[in-house]
Amino acid sequence: MTKLYKILTAKTLVPNIHLFLFDAPRIARKAKAGQFVVLTKDEKGERIPLTIADSDAKAGTVTIVFMEVGKTTRELGLLKTGDSIMSLTGPLGLPTHIENYGTVVCVAGGFAVAPVMPIARALKQAGNKVISILGARNKELIFWEDELRNVSDKLIVTTDDGSYGRKALVTEPLKEILENGEKISLVVAIGPSIMMKFCAKTTQPFGVKTIVSLNPIMVDGTGMCGCCRVSVGGQTKFACVDGPDFDAHQVDWDLLAARQRTYVEEEKQAMENWQCQCGKHS
Amino acid sequence: MPRQDAAVRAKNFKEVATGYTPEMAAEEASRCIQCPKRPCVEGCPVNVDIPEFIKAVREGKMADAVTVLKNKNALPGVCGRVCPQESQCEAKCTLLKQKAPVAIGRLERYVADWETKNKASMPPGAPLPPPTGKKVAVIGSGPAGLTAAADLAKKGHRVTIFEALHVGGGVLMYGIPEFRLPKEIVQNEINFVKSLGVELVLDAVIGKTDTIDELLNSGYDAVFLGTGAGLPMFLGVPGENANGIYSANEWLTRTNLMKAYLFPTYDTPLHVGKKVAVIGGGNVAMDGARCALRLGAEEVYIVYRRSEAELPARREEVENAMEEGIIFKFLTNPTRFLDDGKGWVTGMECVEMELGEPDASGRRRPIVKKGSEFVMNINTVVVALGTTPNPLIAATTDGLNTTSHGTVIADEHTGKTVKDKVWAGGDIVTGAATVISAMGAGKRAAADIDKYLTSL
Numbered sequence: 001m002t003k004l005y006k007i008l009t010a011k012t013l014v015p016n017i018h019l020f021l022f023d024a025p026r027i028a029r030k031a032k033a034g035q036f037v038v039l040t041k042d043e044k045g046e047r048i049p050l051t052i053a054d055s056d057a058k059a060g061t062v063t064i065v066f067m068e069v070g071k072t073t074r075e076l077g078l079l080k081t082g083d084s085i086m087s088l089t090g091p092l093g094l095p096t097h098i099e100n101y102g103t104v105v106c107v108a109g110g111f112a113v114a115p116v117m118p119i120a121r122a123l124k125q126a127g128n129k130v131i132s133i134l135g136a137r138n139k140e141l142i143f144w145e146d147e148l149r150n151v152s153d154k155l156i157v158t159t160d161d162g163s164y165g166r167k168a169l170v171t172e173p174l175k176e177i178l179e180n181g182e183k184i185s186l187v188v189a190i191g192p193s194i195m196m197k198f199c200a201k202t203t204q205p206f207g208v209k210t211i212v213s214l215n216p217i218m219v220d221g222t223g224m225c226g227c228c229r230v231s232v233g234g235q236t237k238f239a240c241v242d243g244p245d246f247d248a249h250q251v252d253w254d255l256l257a258a259r260q261r262t263y264v265e266e267e268k269q270a271m272e273n274w275q276c277q278c279g280k281h282s
Numbered sequence: 283m284p285r286q287d288a289a290v291r292a293k294n295f296k297e298v299a300t301g302y303t304p305e306m307a308a309e310e311a312s313r314c315i316q317c318p319k320r321p322c323v324e325g326c327p328v329n330v331d332i333p334e335f336i337k338a339v340r341e342g343k344m345a346d347a348v349t350v351l352k353n354k355n356a357l358p359g360v361c362g363r364v365c366p367q368e369s370q371c372e373a374k375c376t377l378l379k380q381k382a383p384v385a386i387g388r389l390e391r392y393v394a395d396w397e398t399k400n401k402a403s404m405p406p407g408a409p410l411p412p413p414t415g416k417k418v419a420v421i422g423s424g425p426a427g428l429t430a431a432a433d434l435a436k437k438g439h440r441v442t443i444f445e446a447l448h449v450g451g452g453v454l455m456y457g458i459p460e461f462r463l464p465k466e467i468v469q470n471e472i473n474f475v476k477s478l479g480v481e482l483v484l485d486a487v488i489g490k491t492d493t494i495d496e497l498l499n500s501g502y503d504a505v506f507l508g509t510g511a512g513l514p515m516f517l518g519v520p521g522e523n524a525n526g527i528y529s530a531n532e533w534l535t536r537t538n539l540m541k542a543y544l545f546p547t548y549d550t551p552l553h554v555g556k557k558v559a560v561i562g563g564g565n566v567a568m569d570g571a572r573c574a575l576r577l578g579a580e581e582v583y584i585v586y587r588r589s590e591a592e593l594p595a596r597r598e599e600v601e602n603a604m605e606e607g608i609i610f611k612f613l614t615n616p617t618r619f620l621d622d623g624k625g626w627v628t629g630m631e632c633v634e635m636e637l638g639e640p641d642a643s644g645r646r647r648p649i650v651k652k653g654s655e656f657v658m659n660i661n662t663v664v665v666a667l668g669t670t671p672n673p674l675i676a677a678t679t680d681g682l683n684t685t686s687h688g689t690v691i692a693d694e695h696t697g698k699t700v701k702d703k704v705w706a707g708g709d710i711v712t713g714a715a716t717v718i719s720a721m722g723a724g725k726r727a728a729a730d731i732d733k734y735l736t737s738l
Contacts, residue, residue, distance in 0.1 A: 089446070219540070223513060
């Protein structure tokens, strides 16, 4: 393959969560908050979508953050500074709609602090008062706390086990903020589907507009295959070109969850096969 | 032409047809009577000098045959395999009235394959003309784009092809399966186009990474849009988003481009049920069904709402599919998908159809038979109803006229759109059609672009 995308910096942020800074000027030039890239490690690799966590048009760099969940992300986790990958395509998807709404709440679940960062920053720059909630399972998995605080007027940190910040799910402080009486014009919630679903359920009674970034399985990421179809307001949408941002109150969460499980068996098989071949990694 | 036995080939992804032997090629070439009217050339959308290349084959001058062929056609290995010659060059052959026409397509394939095996004995190609200093951006590296790029490069223009995927070739790579069109052949022909000085930029989604106007403002003198028809159509019936229901585009892209048939050596998976139903009757439906068999499905159905006579697929592909054991359910239309309660498709409610009066397409319109509902138990569905152009380019380009079907309006003879400096051709203009018609459009547009650039 002729085109290689060099990893200028590879670092492990917390166990199983990695950051790559790519030399990708063509993408960096255009990337906006909320957009994603499709990455392919090598000729045998699969195409996986990852939200752009940061980009620098001047330096020509794009940052992505990923969590090890299957064979592909485990393999990516072994790459080091100076390594290259075969393909990086983007920016894809529609950017998050940014305007001065007033007061907004940004909720980041788990490693989704990465995709939330550029959105929170853009909202802040647009003049919003930004309240952010950063939730993780435990203290060990929290990263970019200071970075998110720097672009927020207020930051609330929660952990499931109480090992850091407040012992709560992100929906608890979210509900309190909504009950407090301050007018919240927008909630942006990004994280695992289940978390986004419950954030939607939390905000719905308050009638506060809530945006989520959906993460269905994709192949091309350009509207060609329909793998990423989701149902929003009873209509089928392709998350790659019509999204990835959608109105959380209109999303068919059960369908999304079911479709995300399409390849559970194959993913297990791929992992087992890989571990057999690379005994050293098992 | 020799083919792999149906029972054997239904289990592998190797090419179905194994090609002529030199003796067979010589014999077939000697059938051409070299008639002076050359009707076959007219039947070819890219006007290959057919009698000349066949004459060269007959005389054993294989390198000459290659040169004649490539003079007009940058993708002979592709065309020799997937062109519907029976409705083009061979349909015009003088011998057609007497007995069988000359097997032009098979000879074309033989010549292209000879070149692949005998690269070393090919004389260097004709030198390219001096650079004109004009730059052309070709969007999409499918058959239209590759043809336009090759023709423009041969005129001395500097051509850059922008491709959205990580591999060049467009539908030749993601759509048409390995067993009909080996990917190595596609890559060889792309390498030939690159050898003419064409630059291929991968991972570039025009409309996102750059817009058409940005390309024109950054120094390109002309743009050719050859982005095809990449947006899949679905049935729009209840339950269609269940797991196990694929668009043909996804099914074929996973299989061909991403090589899911080699999973887990390759990382992209595909979930293949025991019983697979492919909805539709075109070449893509045949490809989808035949892939399903090779991927290990036990029963594969083609479900088509009209009858056998109306199948839009090439007869040869229908016969191949039937021989391999694909079961055809004609006059059948799905109305709803059933699932197992966990999101996986388990069945398809269908109705029987009957044919009424001809519709706008000239084919008899299918009408639902009252009370004919029945359920087919299936585990995987491939929806192959056709495709429309991806709206991305039209949505991000000012001043481009499109039809209600999303196709770009362009002059039939020149490919010129209403937008200054922009031409278009292939499926983006016609809607889903054939490889060779896209190549013809690429060729006509290249001629007009060259005329325009020369006048500057």
